[in-house]
Amino acid sequence: MPVPRFLALLSLLLFAFPVQTWSAPPNVVLLISDDQAWGDYGFMGHEAIQTPNLDKLAEESLTFTRGYVPDSLCRPSLVTIVTGRYPHQHGIVGNDPPPPSDLVGKPKRTITSDPRYLPIRNQYIEHIDDETTLADYLHENLGYTSHQSGKWWEGHFSRGGFTQGMTHGDRTKGGRHGDLGLKIGRDGMEPVLNYIDESVENDSPFFVYYAPFLPHTPHNPPKRLLDKYKDKTPHLPVAKYWAMCEWFDETCGELLNHLEEKNVADNTIVLYVTDNGWINQTERSAYAPRSKRSQYEGGVRTPIMVRWNGKVTPKMDTTHLASSIDLVPTVLAAVGIDVPESFDGINLLDEKAVEARDVIFGEIFEHDIRDMTDPVASLRYRWIIEGDWKLIVPHKPVEEDGKTELFNLADDPHEEHNLAKDNPELVKRLRRRINRWWKVNSRAAATQGS
Template sequence: MKKYIIVSLLLLAGVKSSFGQHKTQLPSKPNVVLINVDDLGWTDLGFMGSEYYETPNLDKLSTESKVFMHAYASASNCAPSRASMITGRYPMTHGIYTVDPADRGDKRTRQLMASANAKSIQDSQYTLGKFFKDNGYRTGVFGKWHISDDPAIHGFDVNIGGNHSGNPGKDGYFSPYNINLKAKTAGEYLTDRLTDEAIDFVKSSVGRPFFLYLPFYTVHSPLQGKADLVEKYKNKEGGKGQNNPVYAAMIESMDQNVGRLLAVLDNLNLADDTMIIFTSDNGGIRATSYQDPLRAGKGSYYEGGIRVPLLVKWQNQVKAGVENIAVTQMDFYPTFKELIASSADVKLDGVSFLPVLLDKKSKARDLFWHFPIYLEAYNPKEDGSRDPLFRTRPGSVILSGKWKLHQYFEDGGLELYDLENDPSESINMAVSNPNKTAELLKKLEAWRSKFGAPIPTIKNPDYDAAYEKEAIEKTTGLL
């Protein structure tokens, strides 16, 4: 917790000399650069408190940006998070709740039949790509798409490396690649190449507004870093849960490439006319990197699985500083819509946080997640989950101010946490604070009803209670 406070104070200290007053008249069609790193944890950056990973370019960018300390992914793993961000809709609209299949884990330990799960967003979805293109923008995606076979169908003029692949595959960070991308030079590094292509896109777009979506495959597994950087971190002492030299090398390579892209924007005098957003698609994998004080990691709906780094820079418009209002990545779409004053008739489930960026009053609201599916454990010893067999079981979550309620469908379990005093979600107050529990449960049920959220109720015929109990006891005994 001490680190969390120190980081916030350092960021605030950096604000004073970074920006003047933002203009009252906003540019009509600023460029938008959205950088989305895969599986990057909340504290996996220097400006977010890591003392092991080195991210000098992002650290500098953070002093020029609005840094959201309570930013949330739309889901706890890749496909649903990206689908909701790109469409601005809850999973109930596009149907993606997880990376297929939805019934992971030993069938004998699943009490319910998981709800139906889509593999792709529908062609009819009015995505960010289509939105920007219809508003006169040149659009490009460079990296991991993961929510359909072809981003071109969803409004992107340029697609480099994006298809249904969720990761670059075995040995895939060094060419020859396993994704739909041919190397220009032997042994080139995927993160470098994607940035090269993104830079070419920026240079060829000068003179018209552009939307650049840069969803790096890194830092998703397989963990592969450049040899010199791996060696550097082998010789650097890490801390508890942050000590993997290969992962650290991947993070530094990503930071270097973000720095390269930012330098090009500056050199082309585009900084004043470009909004830059940097985030991650979900929490990091806890077995790879701890996100303390947050509990658990990717695939879990505890804070470590869904709270993500987020910063937004728009030179001379967005005043730098730390922001504690809670936002979700579904809010990007309505924010962009308000940003360019679009009159497009599009239904969105998020809320624009442009007023927050411009330091205007904005009302906090409740956030919701729904996951009628199963995700098996990564590493029972490290996951920090509710039980050692699954990162998550079917349920829903509501975040309301400092309070967070988890509801589980198999056993009706309820967990209530005071995140202000217990960010690690270690003290369940559902019994000790029945009034708050009942209040949030009522809100959660009303939200599910409003959006038609499916609740799995069909019993799994393969479920074996005795086997499940034995499996939990056996796994727990090994921890």
């Protein structure tokens, strides 16, 4: 029986133009804690702090308990999180640029009030204009919209590639490190939730950058949370900090629950990281040594999580190393965007890549940098973790009295026993690996005779 002419034509068209099955790109939600120690969660075993929402997220995620940020200071750390590049690569290595030479050593208020400092601060932001951020990749390749809220140092949110946001970045109107964006979480979640609603209504893939000023100081938690912790420690400042951690957890829960309510949770990749660590002093709301800004675990270690329901098998990985430089390549690979070969980070969803990694690196810089374009001028320490061994190498032009330190993190997670003198060959080998990663050579160091 002859095939009808229209069926034959239809058959030819189907072969010439095969039917494609399209699926919506996954949404991306990035949760960033601000000043929180790596152990200050319920799922990490803290004896008092309750974080039920993050505990649930950890159970549903590929969770790396041995996660790290290269630098333990918020501004360079945040730029690394959104670019996938080390601070010495993206150039933003400290929180504040150098003042005019005659103001060096003067009080911060004197420096910031000097009209000559404003153009210097604005010039330092220009580093971000040379970077391709996660928001840029998602928008330019797949048409994502994006929303910024919380901590953001790099001027107007649009300079980070975000299509929407809360931070205006005007240094003359308090725009140092987030301005209006710092209201998120503390003063409600409406801007983020409204953005998600709008994206769902428009059937648009979205990227949420949620980096609230939590549990960062000021430690002023709701009374109901502070009352919960006051009897758990003799130190009121510590109780305040613990309550702040739970407050942050509550806001994350509100955001994650909203994804469920909008029926987009299963098609959303959720990532979690902390910008840097924090150990609260007992007598006041301030960070203790060996935490924020330090080269030690209390400053650079953080849990890292990736949740993608139905696509990523939940697992609590207590062995393998992860870094914040991995977040961008992980997302790009997941959504189908080619990962630049120049990236040092890996796709954390690639089991072979995770298994093959045996080392991560980091770098610690000064809070107020010494040079606008030479990162080595402000370098204090470089560090490496290979397996359970961690080597810390001081940069002598800046840290004249700094010690080379070697720790076995499996036996000594709080880095109390320096084993460098007992293992000279290991120190030598690890130092060579650091130099192969980044051998420092700076104009400032040369000037100082190093």
